[in-house]
Amino acid sequence: xxxxxxxxxxxxxxxxxxxxxxxxxxxxxxxxxxxxxxxxxxxxxxxxxxxxxxxxxxxxxxxxxxxxxxxxxxxxxxxxxxxxxxxxxxxxxxxxxxxxxxxxxxxxxxxxxxxxxxxxxxxxxxxxxxxxxxxxxxxxxxxxxxxxxxxxxxxxxxxxxxxxxxxxxxxxxxxxxxxxxxxxxxxxxxxxxxxxxxxxxxxxxxxxxxxxxxxxxxxxxxxxxxxxxxxxxxxxxxxxxxxxxxxxxxxxxxxxxxxxxxxxxxxxxxxxxxxxxxxxxxxxxxxxxxxxxxxxxxxxxxxxxxxxxx
Numbered sequence: 001x002x003x004x005x006x007x008x009x010x011x012x013x014x015x016x017x018x019x020x021x022x023x024x025x026x027x028x029x030x031x032x033x034x035x036x037x038x039x040x041x042x043x044x045x046x047x048x049x050x051x052x053x054x055x056x057x058x059x060x061x062x063x064x065x066x067x068x069x070x071x072x073x074x075x076x077x078x079x080x081x082x083x084x085x086x087x088x089x090x091x092x093x094x095x096x097x098x099x100x101x102x103x104x105x106x107x108x109x110x111x112x113x114x115x116x117x118x119x120x121x122x123x124x125x126x127x128x129x130x131x132x133x134x135x136x137x138x139x140x141x142x143x144x145x146x147x148x149x150x151x152x153x154x155x156x157x158x159x160x161x162x163x164x165x166x167x168x169x170x171x172x173x174x175x176x177x178x179x180x181x182x183x184x185x186x187x188x189x190x191x192x193x194x195x196x197x198x199x200x201x202x203x204x205x206x207x208x209x210x211x212x213x214x215x216x217x218x219x220x221x222x223x224x225x226x227x228x229x230x231x232x233x234x235x236x237x238x239x240x241x242x243x244x245x246x247x248x249x250x251x252x253x254x255x256x257x258x259x260x261x262x263x264x265x266x267x268x269x270x271x272x273x274x275x276x277x278x279x280x281x282x283x284x285x286x287x288x289x290x291x292x293x294x295x296x297x298x299x300x301x302x303x304x305x306x307x308x309x310x
Contacts, residue, residue: 023188036066041140046206048198050146072098150191
């Protein structure tokens with residue numbers, strides 16, 4: 001029986017680390033996430049994804065041809081069982097500047113959300129508001145969030161199934177008030193890779209006792225669906241994600257993105273030529289003639305379906 005090569009785990013970790021750094025670097029380059037002189041607020045929740053994001057960004061920063069600043073920012077939401085020394089101890093050890101904010105969002109969420117209802121939505125809004133306010137006050141030029149490829153794909157299906165819209169989490173966006181640029185450097189990274197990276201690095205994971213285990217039923221269902229697809233067809237999630245980056249408006253049905261009405265229209269045709277189908281256009285000649293016995297008066301418009309004989 002051949003003995004296991006003790007170097008294999010280390011070799012596998014180096015491959016994983018290299019892959020993640022390449023993916024993060026590619027995302028930063030593709031979407032121009034970080035520029036020379038940027039001051040980046042790296043939002044650190046204490047979970048595997050944000051730890052991985054900070055670690056990878058620090059490694060890229062050391063070799064980057066441009067100069068930018070990284071500051072880890074964590075929000076202490078005053079949840080029961082929270083250990084305030086865990087994050088500062090880790091951040092001092094890795095040598096990154098950090099700031100710890102304190103805001104009792106836990107009490108607000110517990111007071112407002114009825115017992116048994118999902119707290120994630122309100123908690124997320126309160127957390128985002130606190131972080132955005134801090135970013136503006138401290139003059140950060142970018143806000144880095146730890147959402148990964150799987151988060152983006154899950155969000156797309158949540159929006160499609162429950163809100164009838166085709167949208168996800170963009171790798172880069174401007175906040176609704178226009179004051180902040182939000183980036184997601186992990187956009188190309190798989191959740192399983194980030195979990196393995198966190199385990200190999202022994203990051204001190206801080207579980208969320210409020211909502212970390214209270215993931216919405218809808219998102220759980222989407223995650224289970226995608227997990228089943230991935231088991232039966234390896235690479236399916238990555239294929240879906242690639243599709244999010246290859247949108248063909250002419251092959252969908254959004255009239256605000258593609259002018260279907262003008263497609264193939266004859267020269268000289270009135271722009272409202274199809275309005276008659278909705279009963280909004282000018283009356284047809286036969287509708288003006290004297291109505292036959294029992295027919296609807298000519299002054300009463302016919303619907304488009306009636307004109308078509310439906």
